[in-house]
Amino acid sequence: AQSVAQPEDQVNVAEGNPLTVKCTYSVSGNPYLFWYVQYPNRGLQFLLKYITGDNLVKGSYGFEAEFNKSQTSFHLKKPSALVSDSALYFCAVRDRDTGRRALTFGSGTRLQVQP
């Protein structure tokens, strides 16, 4: 079975400060990992993914994420937060060594960036 945990329902950060949104995962094999962002009344937008190789992945809008296999984590980071980054963020995982292709999403973390 595959699962994702996002331990924080909400993260608050001041504009200009660095932000981190946490994600841990569980798969029986090796993971494909994704981050998506959701704005109110919209669908999910793809930010970045980890497939293999470099543990630091860079994505859209200045976001990056670090894959840590020993800690089974894939935290989302940004060096300097913007008010416009305020949204709902979802981490997702798929076990690439099984036949099942579906993504499993976490419950989401609401990011609030204060001006």
Next chain:
Amino acid sequence: EAGVAQSPRYKIIEKRQSVAFWCNPISGHATLYWYQQILGQGPKLLIQFQNNGVVDDSQLPKDRFSAERLKGVDSTLKIQPAKLEDSAVYLCASSSTGTGAGGNQPQHFGDGTRLSIL
């Protein structure tokens, strides 16, 4: 490129009624997904199509939900009869078929249909 199109955006029905949602994926995307997103939760996969064949429908409540993807392009999701717990946003997504098992391609989501059951 045009994104994933869904309609309607909002639907209000009474319990025990039926409802249908429509999805048009990004042109050329072979894989199409239907998700249910209940308020405060992440999306949960209902069904996945590869072209017009079903890949995964293990979490689809088949006694009331059905889906089809005729001709491997558009798809419809139907609920009949609806229950109160079906109140949710129904998201459609599509992805291209990548290398290997194709599971590393990002999914592109539509804006969803918000279903309210009275």
